[in-house]
Amino acid sequence: MAYVASNAASLLEGSGVDPIQVDRDVREHRLDPTVFARYYELVLSLQRGQRDEAQRLYREIADRSRGAAAFAVLPFGERDFGPEAERYQRWLSPGQTGSGLVRAPVKEDWAAFSAGVPAALALIAAADSDLAAELRSCVVRIVGASDNPEGPRSFGGASSFMLWGAVFLNVALHRTRTEIAAGLVHESAHQVLFALSCREPVVANALDARFASPLRRDPRPIIGVYHATFVCARMGYAFRAMLAGACGLARDERADLGDQLDKARADFAKGFVTLQESGHLTDLGRRLLDEAAASLEVD
Template sequence: MARLSHRHDTTWPATQDRRPGFRVFRLLWRTQNTTRAFSSNTSNGMNTMKQTVDFRFAPDARRAQQLDQEMRSELAGSIRYLRDACLGQIDFDNPALSRIADELDNGALYSAKTFSIYYDLVLAITTDQHEEAAKLFASLAKEQPLSRKLITGLDDSVGGEIYASRMMESMPEGITLASPSGQVQRQFTENFQAASQLLKAGLPELAGELEAIIHEVVCVTGGPHDRGQFHGGSHYQLWGALFLNGGLHATRLEMAEVIAHESAHSLLFGFCTQENLVRNPDEELFPSPLRSDPRPMDGIFHATFVSARMHWAMKSLVDSGLLSAEEIAAAQDAAAIDARNFRDGFCTIAAHGDLSHHGRELIENAHDYIQRAA
C-alpha cells in the first residue's frame, strides 16, 4: 500500500496483500506441496529474521542493513523459483534472471522498479496471462543494479510512470502525483541534503538506518486540481524508494521529521518478510485517534509506531545541541503531539489488535520508550 505521511497519519488501505514480503508467491508455492521457506535457500546462507534481527525500538543501522539484504535475498529466491517453475512454458532470458538473482544475494542494490516488475509478473503468472508474463520476464531481465543512491524528480526516476501508477493505485481519489519543476526539485535536494547532514551529525544511527533501506528518494508534487495534499509516502511493492512532496518540508527540521516518519514505515515493511505484524483483516475497521475515518488495524499500527519514532527523532535532536532556539521550540511542540498520538493509537491497538509475535514486540518496545521519555 502507499503510505502517505502527515502529522495525523494519512495511510490508506491496501487493495491487495498488505505486507511487503512475498506472501502472494508463498501461496503459489504451497500449491506445489512444498514447505520450504524462502530465506532457507538463499545462496549466501543467510539465517531467517528470527535468528538475526532484534525488535528493539531505537534505530539500528546494522539491523537495517540485515533487513534490506533479507528483502533482496527473498526476491532472489523468488526469481529463481519463477525461473524454474516457468521453464519450457514461458519464454524468458534464463542467464539474465540467474545473474540478477545472484547479484541480489551478493548485495547488489536493484531499484524499486525491479520489485514492482516482480509483483506484476507473479500476478500475470497466477492469472494465466502468459503473454503478459513473457513481456514482464523480458522487462525484468533488462534490470541493472543501481550504482549509487539517487535523488531525482518523478519523471527522472528509474521507475517514472511505474512509480506513479503503483503509488496512486491505492491512494484516495482526488490526490495525484506529478513531477516537480526544476526549481522545486533543486530546492528539495538542498533541503534533503541539509536534513541528512543534521541527522548524520545528531542521530547517526537513524541516518545509518535511512542509508541502509532507502536507495531512491523521489521528489514529487501534487496535481493542480487535487482535493488533498500528498506529503510523503512509500509502498511495500517499491522496496527502497521514498516519495516526498518537494513543495513542502521547507526547513531542515521539517525534512528531518518526514524522513524519520517515512523511514519508519519502510522499516516496518522490512520486518514483514517472515510474518505479518498485524493479523486483523483489512476489512475490519476501528475508530482511529489519528484520523477522522475508521481505519484497518494495520494502518493504526503503522501510524502509532511511526509516531513514537518521530518523537524519538525530535527529542534526540533537541538533546543533540545542534538546533537553534527556534528549532528547539518547534521540535518540542512536534514531540508533544507525537507522544499524544502514540498513546491514543496504542489504546486502540491494545483493545482491538490481533498482533503477531513480531508485531507485539515492536509496539510494546515503542510503548516502553514513550513511557520513559515522554
C-alpha cells in the same frame, strides 16, 4: 525470485533468464524501486497466464538487478523518470484511477527542497548515526513532488511496499532541514516496517474492519493503524535524539522539534491504545510495538 521461477517454470521457460543468477543478484544488490514494482507485475501476469508479458518483465528484472542502484534525490517527472513515471504513479496508489497522486514539483519549491536534503540527512546523522544508517539502507530514491489537485487524496509524503526504497515528499511542505528530516524519518519508518514484516504479519485482524488512526482522519484497517503508530514512535525517537544531540539547532528549530515530539508522543499513545484494545497482534507485532513504546519511554 527462486520461488517464482520454480513455481512458474513452464511460463518463464524460454525467457533467456538464468534463474539462479537473477536470484543471486536480487539478494546481493541494492535494488532500484522499480524492480520491486516489476516483481508484483510479474506475479500478476503469471496469475493471468500472460506468458509474453511475464517473460518481458522477468528479463527486465534480471537486467535491472545486475548492479547496485545508486542513491539519488530527484524531482518527479518524465524528464528524470521517463516512462517509469507512470509505473511510480500506478504503484503509489494501487487500485486508484485518474491522473495520479503526485505531479512534477513547482520549480521554486524543488530548489528549496533539493538544497535542504543534504542538511536534513546530516541532521539525522548528527542526532543518531544508527538511525541515519538505517535510513540509507532502506531508501534509494528521495523524490520531490507537488500535490496533484486532481489526485485521489492529498499528498504530504508517500511510500509503497511495491516501490520499496522510494520516498516521496511534498516539496511545498518540506522546505527546511527539520521539515525534510521529519518527512524522511516518517516515510523511511514505513520502509523499515515493510521489511521487518515481509515474512510474518504484525496483525491478524480482518482487512475489512476499520479503526481510528493517529495520523489519518478516515478510519483505517488495523495494519494502517499499526503503521501509523510505529511511524509516530520513530519520529518521536528521532526528534528526541535531535534535541539531545550536538545538532547545532537554532532556537526556533528547537522549539518546533519540541512541539513535534509532544505531538508524536500523543499520537503514538492514541494508536497504542487502539492496538491494545482492538489489535490481534502477532508475536512479531507485539515485540515491535513494545520496542516502539520503549524508544519513547512510554509504559
